[in-house]
Amino acid sequence: MFIKAKQSRVFQDVVEQIQNAIISGKLEPGSKLPAERELKDMFNTSRGTLREALRVLEQKGLIEIKLGVSGGAIIKRIDAGIMIESLALLIRSGEVSLEHLAEFRIKTEGSIVELATQRATKKDIKELEKLFNRAKAYYEKNDWENFLLTDEKMHTYIGTITRNPVFQFVQKTIHDNIHLYYSEYLPMDRERTFENLTDFKKIIEAMKAGDERAAAEIIMDHVKRFNDKMLEKTRKKAKE
Amino acid sequence: MFIKAKQSRVFQDVVEQIQNAIISGKLEPGSKLPAERELKDMFNTSRGTLREALRVLEQKGLIEIKLGVSGGAIIKRIDAGIMIESLALLIRSGEVSLEHLAEFRIKTEGSIVELATQRATKKDIKELEKLFNRAKAYYEKNDWENFLLTDEKMHTYIGTITRNPVFQFVQKTIHDNIHLYYSEYLPMDRERTFENLTDFKKIIEAMKAGDERAAAEIIMDHVKRFNDKMLEKTRKKAKE
DNA sequence: GCCATATAATGGTTTAACCATTTATTCAGT
């Protein structure tokens, strides 16, 4: 019925005022807040309290703070940063296991690829093919780090094709974490990586043909296999 | 290749130390950090800097701060709080529209119900039926507020049945926001609410029968219709 | 035993000063 009454924390009030200004578009991404010593006067508070408010806004991903002369708090465009960090926390604390994540990926990426197939333009397909060729080149050069990065970009680009920011955020959140987590576990594995590339080739073909079910099935199977291999490796690693 | 070098912010170091202690399980949920005046000595910093660190940890959802004697920073169990807030931000800023959210819901809740059907125990079904009956009672009493709350609980409980925390977090994040957003738009609508109840009855029946595809189809259709009605209403509202 | 009151621990806020980083300016050397 009722919600907890507003706490009498000055910095919370400052946070809300600035946050509302950002959300409502009165403060645009890229623009800069006044200096701390000016802001503190505008809000009629102390610098310490104002800084606590800035800390919260920074953590929320709404501002970015730069040092030095002509530094200050810059309004950021909202991105997946906080969500990525949240998922990282859940994984690192053991709350979410790799199996949990894989199960979610299978379902979600299936949906994403399905939607992407329905909505892909010729330009999208071309972009995917460009990324694919780049990944292949890295593979042939045995450049593991860049291969992984490009692989991640292919996944997130498929998210982009859905034209739905929710899927885009989810896809970025998952793959940033996978990259974070797996790059320490995975040594370069030519066989597995080649399989990976082959899967992608097939997905692009299915998308070209407009066969959304086929595309979805391939990626779901891809994630399943990827995860099985991963579990095998991490278990081996744990034994050592 | 390289990542940005560590910034020389004292409070960041404090945040990391405490966060690591929490993640690694050295600090358990429910336990309390020492008082600010003690902590500042332990970290050999000033109270202001320490408080900035606490502000960040609080915003991350890792601690909760209580006032008064025997107050202080209490370690929180990680929940969906930050994600809920993030999605709220995206919606309020217009980055994510209701159509975007509905599209995501259709796919995701379809998957969730599918999984839940595979994994539901008899106890789960019983719990769902209990919630259903409670919702029905509120419906008959025209208690809109409590009906909505119970409806939300049914959705999140289905998330629980998946036994996968990722789906649980996602489901909670979505429905908390729907509740937040729609309760201001929706007047009690007996016809629509009855339809809602009927859908749920059907879902429970399908789950009982172990028919995962049927259950998934019902909820996907349910979300679709719910969203269509909602769009109609919000557009009407916008015209006024 | 119960209720009002006082006490003290704890977070919240303020002030004023100084430190560290970074950009812009100045100026010497060529």
Add this chain to the structure above:
DNA sequence: ACTGAATAAATGGTTAAACCATTATATGGC
């Protein structure tokens, strides 16, 4: 003129000490 090193100044980061506000607990009168 140009270059590059020294300098200045704006801005965030940190410290210290004091005081205010809230609340659990202890005290004491009945």
